[in-house]
Amino acid sequence: MKLLEYEAKHLLKTAHIPVPMSRLIKLGDTLPTPLVLKSQVPTGGRGKAGGIIMIDKPEDLQPAIDKLLKLEIKGFTPKTLLAEEKLNIKKELYLSILIDRWSAGIKIFAHKNGGVEVEENTGFTSWSIEKKSQAEAIGQQLADYYELPGQTFALQDLTENFYDCFVKNDATLIEINPLILTEEENLVAGDCKMTLDDAASFRHVWNFEEKPAEVNFVTINPEGNTATIANGAGLAMATVDAAYQAGLKPTNFLDIGGGANEATLLKAFERIVKYKNLQAIIINIFAGITRADEVAKAVVAAKKQINNLPPLFIRLAGTNYEAAEKILTENNVALLPNLESALHAAKEVIHD
Structure with a gap:
């Protein structure tokens, strides 16, 4: 089961992984600007397809909502949109965790360059992880790889929570792209793809409705x-x-x-x-x-x-x-x- 971005971020937030402040909106809603407006469709490539719009002025919000609700992306038209706070981006990184078919185990993948051009990247670095106790060491290595020594503790916590989220939700893939380092030196999941194992659905009561x-x-x-x-x-x-x-x-x-x-x-x-x-x-x-x-x-x-x-x-x-x-x-x-x-x-x- 592929989740929409807001559903995936709900599970990240539950696992104590930082995500931007956000809310679901529809035609006729009013919100303070600036913000980022995102089409909620179960496919990648939204940025290149025009499915993500930066809104700086209040008068631009309603036309953008109307446009995105009608915009088809790879055969999908959104039923809802996500409005998020506009982050002050210093650096965009890539981080994912998945079931590796070759080793039949769990692997974490990382790249120094995240964002819309991530598919052009080569030379991803990866780590096998079999238990939560390995997260601290992997977080240290991530800090070294990303060349962010000041984020070592944050990346150790993130790695531990990332693994927890993956295992507890019976996921087969969680991809944070980009993992944003803000100008305020915070690490935030700017976007997220998540796939859950349908065969494990009997173990869960997944509820993706907005919480008060x-x-x-x-x-x-x-x-x-x-x-x-x-x-x-x-x-x-x-x-x-x-x-x-x-x-x-x-x-x-x-x-x-x-x-x-x-x-x-x-x-x-x-x-x-x-x-x-x-x-x-x-x-x-x-x-x-x-x-x-x-x-x-x-x-x-x-x-x-x-x-x-x-x-x-x-x-x-x-x-x-x-x-x-x-x-x-x-x-x-x-x-x-x-x-x-x-x-x-x-x-x-x-x-x-």
């Missing part, structure tokens, strides 16, 4: 005193780590993902306030596909609808920040300039 933002919710310490809300797994983890370093006791990890709106954020607040020792909520959002004004609306709604809502310490930046600032100011909700000041202010209200 609040599903990326993990309780860390139910006795903690400070809840955290952020967007993007990296920022969410960094927020939890910063809270620990500030001497707070985080209750949870919450990545609201991309495309979160007032309703999904309000549900997240309702879930958070169930922690019995909660005394503060840290909100750390860098808005992109999730807009800052939607976050602001959710904050205002939460303050009006949730009686036991503890003090909020909010840092916002990014898309529609000015609109968010106006909404919060009009409702007497303070914004803080950075995460450090939010943590400091939260610590002032915490009592043992």
Whole structure:
């Protein structure tokens, strides 16, 4: 079974492999720009066929949606499109894992050059992998091969999660092309092809429907005193780590993902306030596909609808920040300039 890109990326994200913030869209949807619009068809070559469009201006979005929904690529016409954040690309790499028919084992393949011209590449490097414990060494060798010594730990984690994703989903192929190194020095799966073994379907309940933002919710310490809300797994983890370093006791990890709106954020607040020792909520959002004004609306709604809502310490930046600032100011909700000041202010209200 060949998966569509958004389905494959859902499984990557579940395996803790970084993917861009994204959401499925259809004709009539409105989204903040810039973004990347991608046709969702079960075939390669979408870039060369015009199935991927960069959108920089809001007025270009609807014509692009209309165009892609009608564009046939190798006999396939999409039923849906994927909108993703536009990454700041420093380097494009190639990485895949597959069942090697010659050795009847699992192999990882890599190339220093990824992207639309990958089929022109020669000289791929490969490693056999039989168990998860080999991932650390292969990740080290990948860092050496890619000439990215600063990404050694990230590539070791990626290799381990890549192997896990492959085995747990009974895949026969997972191809990340490109594996993007961003200007911010993050490794992100820019695109993904994935094929699952139909014969193993009895072992799985594959569900590829879009999940609401609040599903990326993990309780860390139910006795903690400070809840955290952020967007993007990296920022969410960094927020939890910063809270620990500030001497707070985080209750949870919450990545609201991309495309979160007032309703999904309000549900997240309702879930958070169930922690019995909660005394503060840290909100750390860098808005992109999730807009800052939607976050602001959710904050205002939460303050009006949730009686036991503890003090909020909010840092916002990014898309529609000015609109968010106006909404919060009009409702007497303070914004803080950075995460450090939010943590400091939260610590002032915490009592043992």
